[in-house]
Amino acid sequence: MKIHFIGIGGVGMSALAQLHAMGGDRVTGSDRLISKGYTDMALWDYLKKLGVELYPQDGSGLDHRTELVVLSSAIEDDNPELVKAKALGIPIMHRSELLAKHVAAHRTIAVSGTSGKSTTTAMIYDILAFAGMSPSVITGAAILSLQKEQGVFGNVYKGNSDILVIEADESDGSIVKYKPYLGVCLNLQKDHKEISVLQGYFKEFISHCKTAIINAEEENLRVLAPQAKTFGLSLGDVHPSEIKVDGFGSDFTIQGQPFRLHVPGLHNVSNAVAAVAAALQMGVDLDTCAKALNKFQGIARRFASIGSYDKIEVIDDFAHNPHKLGATIAAAHLRGKRVLAFYQPHAFTSIKLLAPEFVESFAKHIGPQDHLWLTEVYYPGGTIPQGVSCRTVYEGLKARGVNVSYDDCRERILAEMAGAAQPGDILLVLGARDPTLTDFARKLLASLKERQSVSGCKNCMLGNCCLHYSK
Incomplete structure (x- = not known):
């Protein structure tokens, strides 16, 4: 059976794609990240190793031989792949429906x-x-x-x-x-x-x-x-x-x-x-x-130690809602004398729904010796409703007297965090969805070793420091 996954980079989608490839199905898939040039990723390499064919999200991976299209809730109705699948009359199934079949079996x-x-x-x-x-x-x-x-x-x-x-x-x-x-x-x-x-x-x-x-x-x-x-x-x-x-x-x-x-x-x-x-x-x-x-070793991006230098440890974590953020910061306090944390919200809807809860969680867990850096909400593209900003959380925290900074340039944040770090500190990189966050954590560790300050956006290490692709 030939199955095409729209948004194959999503963790739930990639899991099902792998499972079906392991089971002998011919699997193809597309993703916005491929369309945006993110082609050098460990997930893509592993999927290709399983025989999965990867395409940009433009419909080029679909043809009359495709027997099923699988998508997630993140795929909009006007997505070129979904439009083409409907035009070709290919059966379309939500990711959860396919998973439910495996659950039942x-x-x-x-x-x-x-x-x-x-x-x-x-x-x-x-x-x-x-x-x-x-x-x-x-x-x-x-x-x-x-x-x-x-x-x-x-x-x-x-x-x-x-x-x-x-x-x-x-x-x-x-x-x-x-x-x-x-x-x-x-x-x-x-x-x-x-x-x-x-x-x-x-x-x-x-x-x-x-x-x-x-x-x-x-x-x-x-x-x-x-x-x-x-x-x-x-x-x-x-x-x-x-x-x-x-x-x-x-x-x-x-x-x-x-x-x-x-x-x-x-x-x-x-x-x-x-x-x-x-x-x-x-x-x-x-x-x-x-x-x-x-013997349990954990899972990826859950309090993952990137490394240490000069008794300063950099930790990468998936925490993205108020409860998870509080738990992760509390765990970091058990490990270091001071926490310097960077948080990038993963969704506009999260800030819209939970801004007061974010303020309350950070105010409770960021101590007087700690510092928090906030940046703008991650925007992967598409027609996701925006209209809110992480500045809402920043302003709420400032009003509570929390040590917090806001900057939409991750380059400047990296330089500030590396410059402020002292032996015994824990540096936390917090957030979900954005595949470049772990790279940011690694470069934060490298900056500790170099202790070089870089300012401005023109030499931004990520090439998209504002992370707001609609700008």
Whole structure:
């Protein structure tokens, strides 16, 4: 079967593309990033290695032999590829519908929640794999153990059993399409949609699960499924005790079994407890869970250390909503004496919906010794509604007395961060979607080593420092 993916660079789309290429289908795909000249990316190299043919988003990858077109919610109705697919009469399927078919064909564990999905999905996968259960996985971030041990890109793996672990996304309501064997609900916070809307999605999702496990400490979830199995940090059927968190991980016990986790932050203890609760439901014992999690290496762009110089560490992280940002900054404070953070919002809708929550989170976690740099919202192109600016958050933080700067030139921010850094500091690069953020983190480390100050946009290291392609 020949399948074409519009927006193949998206993490959910690329995972399905890989899965079908691994299964023997002929896969083609297009992406805006290819159209914009971003052709030197590790994902493109890996997709080509699997035999996937890549095209700019202009319709050139579609022809009469294409049997199915897959797209995500990010694709607009006037997209040239979608227009051509309709003209050719090619069947069109949303990414979530294709994923739902895989969910139905397996004994699926679906992990949901507004924060922690990717990490918990990876933890469950690693536990089941360590237990010899050979699961498959489809997730929103590359699992480091898969990259290192299997040589794959890491956000998908095809195992030999009927078990599949997936990340169930609530942002566009597609979570209601999945009917898993086991559903895990981590948390429910205002993100993408209002709480009342998200509760409707989660209630329907839970009703579709053969068994559901929810966070007992999340009132927004507990009211939806009072009879569900539970986990938590202090409440629930499965919960830890004797928790000790440090800058590099945590120690805790569950029902007398000691655990050591090598990813930092109290939020990761909660993720691990959820993973253990799911694994126990699948028949794995606590000792096996502990041994597997002791080996857990994490996932891409989740508190990923880029390197250190002069006792200054640069960390790259995907955090992009108020809850995740707060958790990441709190974890960084456990590791360094001071935090210098750069945050690029990933969506205009996020700022429009959550500006007060962003202000509250940063005001709570950016201490008097810290400093935060903000830049404009990432704009990948297309017809995404704009009309809001990160300046709203900046002005709110200034009014609260937070040490914050705003600049739409990342070159200047890089120079300021590198110039301000002192031994013992943690430099955080925070944000989602933009594929150049990790490059920014690497260049920040390089600037620490060089300690050279560069000013102005004309020599911008990225060539698009304002990141506002519509300008």
